[in-house]
Each structure stands twice: as structure tokens, then as C-alpha cells.
Amino acid sequence: MxxxxxxxxxxxxxxxxxxxxxxxxxxxxxxxxxxxxxxxxxxxxxxxxxxxxxxxxxxxxxxxxxxxxxxxxxxxxxxxxxxxxxxxxxxxxxxxxxxxxxxxxxxxxxxxxxxxxxxxxxxxxxxxxxxxxxxxxxxxxxxxxxxxxxxxxxxxxxxxxxxxxxxxxxxxxxxxxxxxxxxxxxxxxxxxxxxxxxxxxxxxxxxxxxxxxxxxxxxxxxxxxxxxxxxxxxxxxxxxxxxxxGTSASTADRPEPNTPGAPVLKLNGLSTLGDRGLEAFSNLSFQVNAGEIIGIAGVAGNGQRELADVIAGLRPSTSGSLLMNDADITDASPQFRFRSGLAYIPEDRLGVGLAPRLSITDNAILRVYRQQRRGPFILAEKALAYCKDIVQRFGVRSADFNGPIAALSGGNLQRLLVGRELDGQPSVIVASQPTRGLDVQGVKAIQELLIEQRNSGVAVIMISEDLDELLTIADRLLVMESGIIRGEFDPRTASRDAVGIAMLSDGQAMTEI
Amino acid sequence: MRQPRLSLREQPLPGGQPLAFGAGLLIALIVGTLLLLAAGHDPLKIYSRMFEASLGDPDAWAKTINRAVPLGLAGLAVAVAGSMGLWNIGAEGQIMAGAIAAAWVARIGGDWPGIILISMMLIAAIGGGGVLALGPALARAKLGVNEIITTLMLNEVAIRLVQWLIHGPWKDPDSFNFPLAPMLPDQARLPTLFSRTHFGLLIAVAVIVIASVAVRYTAWGYELRIAGSSEATARYSGISLSKKILTVLVLSGAIAGLAGGIELTGTADRLTETISNGFGFAGIIVAALALMRPSGVAVVALLFGAVQIGGQSIQTLGVSSSVSTILQAFVLFGAIGAGVLSRYRIVLDANTRSIKKEMSDD
Structure with a gap:
């Protein structure tokens, strides 16, 4: 040596x-x-x-x-x-x-x-x-x-x-x-x-x-x-x-409360494995109602990413069942889920939600290109018009619709992705870290879009590592740690301490409280 | 101590790939000049001869075009797979498989009319190339086996198959025991267009145009490009990756097979073990220079054909044909290098403090 x-x-x-x-x-x-x-x-x-x-x-x-x-x-x-x-x-x-x-x-x-x-x-x-x-x-x-x-x-x-x-x-x-x-x-x-x-x-x-x-x-x-x-x-x-x-109280404005409707998405004892073959979460059960934002809090790597993937159909579950509008979609394809009203805003915007080397238009039509065909061809004008519509409605700032998507800033990428997903008029939205890395304006815009969806009766699952964000906009808060729901909180009344402890310790520490 | 490193430019230099290609040609010319001078030749004379022989008159153009046809199709085969991020290194073998299949049709259909015989030969060639690519395609699509290795290894299988055929079952009884396949029937020759340019030019142009349009403008090509950009995005949007991989690799093999069929009916007299002549490997370079875009392979193939034909012509002046091979290599190096420099710049590291030095001062 x-x-x-x-x-x-x-x-x-x-x-x-x-x-x-x-x-x-x-x-x-x-x-x-x-x-x-x-x-x-x-x-x-x-x-x-x-x-x-x-x-x-x-x-x-x-x-x-x-x-x-x-x-x-x-x-x-x-x-x-x-x-x-x-x-x-x-x-x-x-x-x-x-x-x-x-x-x-x-x-x-x-x-x-x-x-x-x-x-x-x-x-x-x-x-x-x-x-x-x-x-x-x-x-x-x-x-x-x-x-x-x-x-x-x-x-x-x-x-x-x-x-x-x-x-x-x-x-x-x-x-x-x-x-x-x-x-x-x-x-x-x-x-x-x-x-x-x-x-x-x-x-x-x-x-x-x-x-x-x-x-x-x-x-x-x-x-x-x-x-x-x-x-x-x-x-x-x-x-x-x-x-x-931290203990800083959130200063952001809490949106007007909304009366939630019937359950739209039900998880019954779902389990899955992570990339390394270890259990990512097991026997997870909860339901999401129409017109509410359910926040999933927790430190990254405690099963949230896998949870989003399983709901979106990108990762197979090993047990349990998943129901959307009372239909069993446990084994349905991602495409079927989208068509039945499930929108997914993945954590990796560029690489999962968007294809990095393709143009803005190509990325905008990802969910609808099958409807924009004549024979084998994709109708270029229709695709461009669709892209322009998304760009305008969701305030994406971009100069060149045929330019590579990677030239857009993080906030504009996310606006395009969220816009594309919301355009399908979903009944459930799974949003994984939707505001991470965005500037203040971008964060606000995305949060407002999600709240607007909630108000119009959509069930929203929002996974975030930003506890303040969840405490502000969620109607219900679940804390996930080591693949287990460690607690359910009402964001209006929950103390930041209690949520923090649930996020950071396993069950042993909880019992001391 | 200043150390150079590459740093990404905020904006790539204008001009892009054509300029990079031009720079590559220029670098190749300069290196070639040095080589020729070192070998005691007059570079000007050699270069003008190369130009004369490849682009100087209609006959020269015909030779260049006839060479560009298999290069372009092989390049297209690689580029179609490359659009999806797959590497077909087996175009060489698939060209031979296509030629074998076409030669087999010529054996059984020796008395068919020309147009039918040639059509059947080319269809068989497409099938032959596709069949050779089917194994790697299935292995990649269903089991995730790396297609680079499998396609590469099948090249060897294809060339041994040709050798066995012309030494054994297909040996011409009238060849005085030389290992030669029999001559093709006369009506199995592709018609010529001008000078000795054969009909394969039109077939190749049509196939390149169709493939380019398909990749760029159809839903099929859209899915291909999505999968090539990010497999995760393809899965996210519900594109079946394994089906896509299977069809694309088989299609790539089929295009290479067609090149083999055209080569047999267009320029060769008979099936030989040199029928592919390295076109499959040159096709990888062609596709790389075209940035894996099907629409780019035609121009690159034409320029590459000219370099190859010009290189052959200077042998009569006593210059080794390896010079042309070296020139081709430098076109590639130069173009890739210029491509990199258009996106990156070289910066000298300002940090001059060396830790090791600092330590030894203690």
C-alpha cells in the first residue's frame, strides 16, 4: 500500500x-x-x-x-x-x-x-x-x-x-x-x-x-x-x-377550500420493487377524491417516485390493485390510462415526459399524434396548430416551434409538459415534483394550474419534497417514509414539526411523541 | 501548467454538418498532400487525376454513381437503425445475404424474362438481408441482447456462406475447377441509364427518399424518433419498444440486402466473396457523417464514392490505393473533429496551481 x-x-x-x-x-x-x-x-x-x-x-x-x-x-x-x-x-x-x-x-x-x-x-x-x-x-x-x-x-x-x-x-x-x-x-x-x-x-x-x-x-x-x-x-x-x-411559517396564500367529491382513484394494498430489486413500498392503500389535492410529503427516495410510476403504469406492481373511476387499471397500459383520464407529470421532465432531441412541436403532440394522422402521415399543420395552442394557453415562451426542446428553460419545459397533460381533460393528475427547480413565477404558474384543476373537480396527487408548498396547496397530506405512509395530516392545522418528524424518522421515533 | 479542455459553446458555430464535412475534406487533402510528398509524388498531378477519374466526364460520373449506390443504401440501412439509437454493424453481411438470395433466384429462374427475373432477384435480396438481421433483431427486442455484437458476428457467417457456396455447391462446372460461381444470365443485368450508370441509381434514390419521408413525416417515423431520443419517453407515451426494435432492425437489414442485390445485378458478373467490398462498413461512416439522418446519406455517399473511385484510379500512377483509404479515414476524422469544434471550444485552464507541487514544497 x-x-x-x-x-x-x-x-x-x-x-x-x-x-x-x-x-x-x-x-x-x-x-x-x-x-x-x-x-x-x-x-x-x-x-x-x-x-x-x-x-x-x-x-x-x-x-x-x-x-x-x-x-x-x-x-x-x-x-x-x-x-x-x-x-x-x-x-x-x-x-x-x-x-x-x-x-x-x-x-x-x-x-x-x-x-x-x-x-x-x-x-x-x-x-x-x-x-x-x-x-x-x-x-x-x-x-x-x-x-x-x-x-x-x-x-x-x-x-x-x-x-x-x-x-x-x-x-x-x-x-x-x-x-x-x-x-x-x-x-x-x-x-x-x-x-x-x-x-x-x-x-x-x-x-x-x-x-x-x-x-x-x-x-x-x-x-x-x-x-x-x-x-x-x-x-x-x-x-x-x-x-x-425549519420552522418558518409559510407565507404563501392558501387557496380557497373546495368540497371534495367522490373517490376517483383507489389504491388497495399496492406494492412494488425499486430499481435495485428491494421493496420500494408495500401494502399501500389510500384514495383520492374528486376536487382535492392530496400531497405526498417525504424525503426523496422513500418510494414516492415508484408510487408515481406505478399509478402511471410505467412500473408493474407486485401486489394489490389500482382502481380509477371504479375500473380496475392495475395492469392497464400507460396509453390506456391516459385515455381513461390519467395525466402524469413525471419527475424527469426532459427524458421521461419530453424527448430531449426532438422539436417543441414533436413533443407537444406526444399524446395526440395518433389522432392527427392521415394514412401513415402526421398532418404537419395540425400538429403545428396544436402546438401553438398549447404554447399560447399555457404561456410557454418559445421562438421556434421546430427548434429543439432542449433550448427551452426549465419553467417553459414544464409549462409545455403540464399543458400537454392537462389538455387531455384528465380526471386524475399525478404530478411528481412539478415545481422543482423552477423560478418563483414558474412555481406559481404551475401551482395555480393544479389548483384550477382541483377546483374543476379533478383529483390531484402532488408529490413534492417542498413541505411548505404542500402545506400551502394540498387539501390532505400523507407522509411517506421507507415506502410506508407514516401519517396523514390536515395542512390547515398540522404543525410543521410533527410532519417533519414523520418524514425523517421511522416508526420508532413516532411512538415517542 | 496550463491544460487544454473542451468547453461547450452556448451557440454552435453556423454552417453545421456541411461545413464540418467540407473541413474534413480539406484536412484530408492537406494530410494527403504531406503523404504524397513524403512518398515522392506530385500531389497536384495525383489530385487532378483523382478528380478526372471520379467527376471529370460522364463515364467518370457513372463510375462514381455506381459506387455511391451501394454506399448510400448501406448508409441508409445504418441511419434508419441509428434514428432509433440502434447500431446495425452488420450491413456488410446483410449485403452478402442479399446477393446470395438474388444469385439463388438467378439460378432457378435462368430462363425467365429479364424484368421478372430482376424484380424477383431484388425482392429476394431484400428478404435475404432482412432474414440475416432477424436474429439480432429478435434477440435485442425480446432479450435485450446488444445488437452491435450480434450483427457484427453475422458478417463473418455471411462471408463464410458465400465462400462455401462458390467453392462447393454453386461452383461453375465450366470454370476449370476455379472457385467461381457461374455467370449470371444476360437478362439478369440491370439496364443502364447513361454511360454505364445502371438503373440501381433510381432504385436507391427512391428508397432513400421514401425512408427519409417515412422517418420525418409519418407516425411510424415519429415513434422511431421518440424512442431514439429517449426510451423512457417512448414507454411513457405507450409506444411498444420491442415491436419497434424488431421492425427497424429487420428493415435496416432489408435495405442492406437490397444493396447486395443491386450490386449483383448492376455491376458484378457473378456472386463473388468480394461482392460487398466493404460497403457495409463504409456505410457506417456514411451514416455517421450524415448524423444518422436518412435524408443526408445520398450526398455523403456520392462524395465518398468519388473519393473511392479517384483513389482507385491513381494506382496506374504508381500510388498505392491505400492512399485513398487513408484519405477516406481523414475525411471522417476531419469531419468529426470539425463537428466537435463547432459545438465546443478549446479553453486553456487558468488554474495553474498544482497540488503535487504544493505538497513537495512542505
């Missing part, structure tokens, strides 16, 4: 980030963030999605460069130009998406990028297994990677950065791919590494896991540090939850 190319000086702080700023076009992800991590500690970095955690860690790992701010590693000022720079300064990151080669063995994956010129397989495997044993990482170095579970692959990723002698390990939401027993095992491994003098930054939004594993916590909200280096043991989970979601 290589020796660390630096000497650890007396500084007790492994990582010091001060006043870090980073903006991307349209968003400021980090607005003066501070973070201090003690050497040999496990430090939790908490925050809702979009709080700036990942951006900050990508800066620390050399993936992004900060606009301004100082970065000190073991007391030395550093500027990283790329991940290799960060690695040579002793910082390694395990990303959420693993970067491993399926056809290589565990040992080959571990030494990837730092392989010796002559590869003595047996010797390398021996060294890898020594390293693995030292930290209690149970993997077989000669096993091909594709045979490994997600949990085992994570261990390979950790080994990979240990092999490069990283002193600071960043784990980006490491528990999302793990089963509960694997989470416990990970905790033990991290403790061993901390005892060895390594520092670990653990990104998470699951409070109960953090309290079992981490020593200290820093909380980010809206790109700023709201609490730094809180000792976990003496901090109430409730307090952490409050710090993460």
Missing part, C-alpha cells in the same frame, strides 16, 4: 470548510457553508434534498470547484482541481451510484486506477483481504463483482478508497442500498475506521441511523449551515428534525 503523501500535523480537525459558495445556473447550492470534522470522528451531514449536502461533498472530493471559500485538510489549505487531487490529499468519496466494473474481481476493482505495472493476482488479493479484515469488511477478493449484492459492492467501494489510504471518507447516503442488518454492520465498520484515526463524513437524512452511528452532526438548510458539530448523543432527534426542515 502507498504511504500517505502528506504528514498529519497536530491539527485536531481533519476537514475545515469555511464560507464555501457554489452556484449553478439558476441556483445557489452553497451559500457560505461551514463544516468542521474532528480527526477520528464520524460526522453526520444532515439536510433535506436540495440543502446543498452533495454539492458540498463534491467540492470536498474535488469533483466541483467552489466559487469561493477556504478548504483546509489537516490544517493545510488546499485547492483541488479534480478527484485525483483530493485523493492524493487523503480524501475519498463513495458516491451513491457505484463506480465499479462488473466483470472484474473484487481485488481488481479495489486496485483499479492504482494498479502496479506487473499484476500479481494472488499477492494483490492477499493484500486486499488483509486490508478488508483490518476493518471488518467481509468480502472475497477473488469473487467477480457481478455476483455481489449492493451491500457487498459498497464494501468494495469503501475498500477502494482505503486502498488509496484515504484519511477522510465521505459516504453519500450509504444506507439507501442496505438492508437493516447491513446498516448495523456498516456502523461497526465505520467505528473501526474511526478508531484507526480516520475521519468519516456520513451524508444522510435518516435520523435514527445517524444517532446510532455518528458522533457529531452538521445540519444544512437551503445552502447554509444551520447547526455545526452538534454532539449527537446529547441532541434530541426532534431538535435535529426541526433544524433540517
Amino acid at each position: 502507498n504511504q500517505a503523501p502528506f504528514s498529519i500535523n497536530d491539527s485536531a480537525l481533519a476537514v475545515e470548510l469555511s464560507d464555501v459558495w457554489k452556484s449553478f445556473p439558476g441556483v445557489t447550492a452553497n451559500a457560505g457553508v461551514n463544516l468542521s470534522v474532528r480527526t477520528g470522528s464520524i460526522h453526520a451531514l444532515l439536510g433535506e434534498n436540495g440543502a446543498g449536502k452533495s454539492t458540498l461533498m463534491n467540492i470536498l472530493a474535488g469533483v466541483y470547484r467552489p466559487d469561493s471559500g477556504e478548504l483546509r485538510i489537516h490544517g493545510q489549505s488546499q485547492q483541488f482541481r479534480n478527484p485525483a487531487d483530493a485523493l492524493s490529499a487523503g480524501i475519498g468519496m463513495v458516491h451513491q451510484e457505484f463506480r465499479l466494473i462488473p466483470s472484474f474481481s473484487v481485488a481488481e476493482n479495489v486496485i483499479l486506477g492504482s494498479a502496479p505495472r506487473v499484476l500479481r493476482t494472488k499477492q494483490v488479493e492477499l493484500k486486499v483481504s488483509e486490508l478488508a479484515e483490518r476493518f471488518g469488511l467481509k468480502v472475497d477478493p477473488s469473487q467477480p463483482l457481478w455476483q455481489l449484492s449492493m451491500g457487498e459492492r459498497q464494501k468494495v467501494e469503501i475498500l477502494k478508497i482505503l486502498w488509496r489510504n484515504a484519511q477522510v471518507l465521505i459516504l453519500d447516503e450509504p444506507t439507501t442500498v442496505l438492508t437493516p442488518s447491513e446498516v448495523d454492520e456498516l456502523g461497526e465498520i465505520l467505528t473501526k475506521m474511526a478508531d484507526d484515526g480516520r475521519s468519516i463524513i456520513f451524508i444522510s437524512h435518516k435520523l435514527h441511523e445517524v444517532s446510532g452511528i455518528c458522533d457529531e452532526a452538521t445540519v444544512l438548510r437551503q445552502g447554509k449551515t444551520v447547526a455545526s458539530a452538534l454532539p449527537i448523543e446529547s441532541t434530541d432527534q426532534r431538535e435535529l428534525a426541526q433544524l433540517m426542515v
Whole structure:
């Protein structure tokens, strides 16, 4: 193994980030963030999605460069130009998406990028297994990677950065791919590494896991540090939850209440699997009435995306049934669902709802092109007229109808997508993160469209990570966590605290309230 | 230390692909000049000869057009699959499969009237190419098997099949034991239009026009383009991806097969193992330069045909025909490079601080 190319000086702080700023076009992800991590500690970095955690860690790992701010590693000022720079300064990151080669063995994956010129397989495997044993990482170095579970692959990723002698390990939401027993095992491994003098930054939004594993916590909200280096043991989970979601009362105007009608969409014990084959949600039952907006709150990755896909017919359910207007649509095609009045505004606008390389007109007619044919041809004038109509009615600002859709801004993309979906006069709308990433005007426009639909008797399911938004416009609020509905709230009376706790903890924490 | 890197331009440079293609030709000419000078030839003389032989008079045009026909159809085959994001690397084999099927019709229909025989040969060629693409198409559509590998491997199968036929069952008894297939019947020859330009030109132009219109203006082509842009969007709107993949890959094979049939009835005397002559692989380049747009392949194929014919002609001046192959490669490099530079610009990294250096200063 290589020796660390630096000497650890007396500084007790492994990582010091001060006043870090980073903006991307349209968003400021980090607005003066501070973070201090003690050497040999496990430090939790908490925050809702979009709080700036990942951006900050990508800066620390050399993936992004900060606009301004100082970065000190073991007391030395550093500027990283790329991940290799960060690695040579002793910082390694395990990303959420693993970067491993399926056809290589565990040992080959571990030494990837730092392989010796002559590869003595047996010797390398021996060294890898020594390293693995030292930290209690149970993997077989000669096993091909594709045979490994997600949990085992994570261990390979950790080994990979240990092999490069990283002193600071960043784990980006490491528990999302793990089963509960694997989470416990990970905790033990991290403790061993901390005892060895390594520092670990653990990104998470699951409070109960953090309290079992981490020593200290820093909380980010809206790109700023709201609490730094809180000792976990003496901090109430409730307090952490409050710090993460904030207490600011929503100032937006609540729409006039509407009297909901009969149930339109019924979910009876629906279950499905996520992309990684683990259960995304199970035995989910609720119903949506005509003329109401039902808000699904929760931190991303707790089954909301899969829920939207199952309702839209893009992901098969494994059990249960789905009824729309009393017709069973559990196994119906997406097209049939749309024709029966189900509109879907997917989370990925460009890539699912819209085809990136095609023109604005081509995208506008996606739902109706089958009705605009003469023989095999799509009638160009009809398509263009339809596109113009959507563009005008929903205020899409665009110059060139035949230009590529990707040239539109986020707000205009969403107006076009929402307009196209609403034009089918749906009786149910599933809107997944419909206002995410939009500017104030865009958010308002989309919210108003959804409220207008509700008032005209449409059943709306709105999935959002923005709790304030849901508390403002939803008529009923369901909180989803780990694929389970953790609570139902009335947005008019619910306290933000109670909703926040339901969002961030599993059932155990709830019982304490 | 300043490091160059590519940075996306906010607006691509005007001119787009035609300009990039022109730049590619220019780069190829410059590199070719250096090569020719290094080999002791007079570049001006060589280039004028190439031009004369490929575009200088009607006979030269005929040669170029006859070459452009299989190149264009092979390019179209690749581009049709490419419109949906599929890679048909097997046009070479499908051309041979088409030629085999057409040759088989010629064997059984030796006494049929010309128009019927040729029509049947071309239909058989379409079928032959389609059949060879059917396996990869089914595997991709139903099992998700990567079509690049399967289509590529079937090229080898097709060429071995031709070799076996002309060494074995289809060997001409009058060939003094040479491995040659028998000559085609006289009436199996495509009629010529002008000079030696054969009727295949009209067929190729018609097929390219029909395919371009189909991809651009029909509901079928619309679904193809949606799926090519984003499979998730296709599923979202209820387009059946597996059906689409199946039809598109078989159609792509059929178009390549037609090229094989035309080549056999248009320019060859008999089925040979060089009947495809690398057209299938050149077709990939043609389609790439046409940005996978069916409407673009005709022009690219014509220019490519001219480069190939010109390259062959300079052999009589003592220049290796590899020069023309090298020129073709540089047209591709140049055009792709110019295409990239029209969308990106090169910036020198201003950050001069090197971490490693900083460390060693401690």
C-alpha cells in the first residue's frame, strides 16, 4: 500500500470548510457553508434534498470547484482541481451510484486506477483481504463483482478508497442500498475506521441511523449551515428534525377550500420493487377524491417516485390493485390510462415526459399524434396548430416551434409538459415534483394550474419534497417514509414539526411523541 | 501548467454538418498532400487525376454513381437503425445475404424474362438481408441482447456462406475447377441509364427518399424518433419498444440486402466473396457523417464514392490505393473533429496551481 503523501500535523480537525459558495445556473447550492470534522470522528451531514449536502461533498472530493471559500485538510489549505487531487490529499468519496466494473474481481476493482505495472493476482488479493479484515469488511477478493449484492459492492467501494489510504471518507447516503442488518454492520465498520484515526463524513437524512452511528452532526438548510458539530448523543432527534426542515411559517396564500367529491382513484394494498430489486413500498392503500389535492410529503427516495410510476403504469406492481373511476387499471397500459383520464407529470421532465432531441412541436403532440394522422402521415399543420395552442394557453415562451426542446428553460419545459397533460381533460393528475427547480413565477404558474384543476373537480396527487408548498396547496397530506405512509395530516392545522418528524424518522421515533 | 479542455459553446458555430464535412475534406487533402510528398509524388498531378477519374466526364460520373449506390443504401440501412439509437454493424453481411438470395433466384429462374427475373432477384435480396438481421433483431427486442455484437458476428457467417457456396455447391462446372460461381444470365443485368450508370441509381434514390419521408413525416417515423431520443419517453407515451426494435432492425437489414442485390445485378458478373467490398462498413461512416439522418446519406455517399473511385484510379500512377483509404479515414476524422469544434471550444485552464507541487514544497 502507498504511504500517505502528506504528514498529519497536530491539527485536531481533519476537514475545515469555511464560507464555501457554489452556484449553478439558476441556483445557489452553497451559500457560505461551514463544516468542521474532528480527526477520528464520524460526522453526520444532515439536510433535506436540495440543502446543498452533495454539492458540498463534491467540492470536498474535488469533483466541483467552489466559487469561493477556504478548504483546509489537516490544517493545510488546499485547492483541488479534480478527484485525483483530493485523493492524493487523503480524501475519498463513495458516491451513491457505484463506480465499479462488473466483470472484474473484487481485488481488481479495489486496485483499479492504482494498479502496479506487473499484476500479481494472488499477492494483490492477499493484500486486499488483509486490508478488508483490518476493518471488518467481509468480502472475497477473488469473487467477480457481478455476483455481489449492493451491500457487498459498497464494501468494495469503501475498500477502494482505503486502498488509496484515504484519511477522510465521505459516504453519500450509504444506507439507501442496505438492508437493516447491513446498516448495523456498516456502523461497526465505520467505528473501526474511526478508531484507526480516520475521519468519516456520513451524508444522510435518516435520523435514527445517524444517532446510532455518528458522533457529531452538521445540519444544512437551503445552502447554509444551520447547526455545526452538534454532539449527537446529547441532541434530541426532534431538535435535529426541526433544524433540517425549519420552522418558518409559510407565507404563501392558501387557496380557497373546495368540497371534495367522490373517490376517483383507489389504491388497495399496492406494492412494488425499486430499481435495485428491494421493496420500494408495500401494502399501500389510500384514495383520492374528486376536487382535492392530496400531497405526498417525504424525503426523496422513500418510494414516492415508484408510487408515481406505478399509478402511471410505467412500473408493474407486485401486489394489490389500482382502481380509477371504479375500473380496475392495475395492469392497464400507460396509453390506456391516459385515455381513461390519467395525466402524469413525471419527475424527469426532459427524458421521461419530453424527448430531449426532438422539436417543441414533436413533443407537444406526444399524446395526440395518433389522432392527427392521415394514412401513415402526421398532418404537419395540425400538429403545428396544436402546438401553438398549447404554447399560447399555457404561456410557454418559445421562438421556434421546430427548434429543439432542449433550448427551452426549465419553467417553459414544464409549462409545455403540464399543458400537454392537462389538455387531455384528465380526471386524475399525478404530478411528481412539478415545481422543482423552477423560478418563483414558474412555481406559481404551475401551482395555480393544479389548483384550477382541483377546483374543476379533478383529483390531484402532488408529490413534492417542498413541505411548505404542500402545506400551502394540498387539501390532505400523507407522509411517506421507507415506502410506508407514516401519517396523514390536515395542512390547515398540522404543525410543521410533527410532519417533519414523520418524514425523517421511522416508526420508532413516532411512538415517542 | 496550463491544460487544454473542451468547453461547450452556448451557440454552435453556423454552417453545421456541411461545413464540418467540407473541413474534413480539406484536412484530408492537406494530410494527403504531406503523404504524397513524403512518398515522392506530385500531389497536384495525383489530385487532378483523382478528380478526372471520379467527376471529370460522364463515364467518370457513372463510375462514381455506381459506387455511391451501394454506399448510400448501406448508409441508409445504418441511419434508419441509428434514428432509433440502434447500431446495425452488420450491413456488410446483410449485403452478402442479399446477393446470395438474388444469385439463388438467378439460378432457378435462368430462363425467365429479364424484368421478372430482376424484380424477383431484388425482392429476394431484400428478404435475404432482412432474414440475416432477424436474429439480432429478435434477440435485442425480446432479450435485450446488444445488437452491435450480434450483427457484427453475422458478417463473418455471411462471408463464410458465400465462400462455401462458390467453392462447393454453386461452383461453375465450366470454370476449370476455379472457385467461381457461374455467370449470371444476360437478362439478369440491370439496364443502364447513361454511360454505364445502371438503373440501381433510381432504385436507391427512391428508397432513400421514401425512408427519409417515412422517418420525418409519418407516425411510424415519429415513434422511431421518440424512442431514439429517449426510451423512457417512448414507454411513457405507450409506444411498444420491442415491436419497434424488431421492425427497424429487420428493415435496416432489408435495405442492406437490397444493396447486395443491386450490386449483383448492376455491376458484378457473378456472386463473388468480394461482392460487398466493404460497403457495409463504409456505410457506417456514411451514416455517421450524415448524423444518422436518412435524408443526408445520398450526398455523403456520392462524395465518398468519388473519393473511392479517384483513389482507385491513381494506382496506374504508381500510388498505392491505400492512399485513398487513408484519405477516406481523414475525411471522417476531419469531419468529426470539425463537428466537435463547432459545438465546443478549446479553453486553456487558468488554474495553474498544482497540488503535487504544493505538497513537495512542505
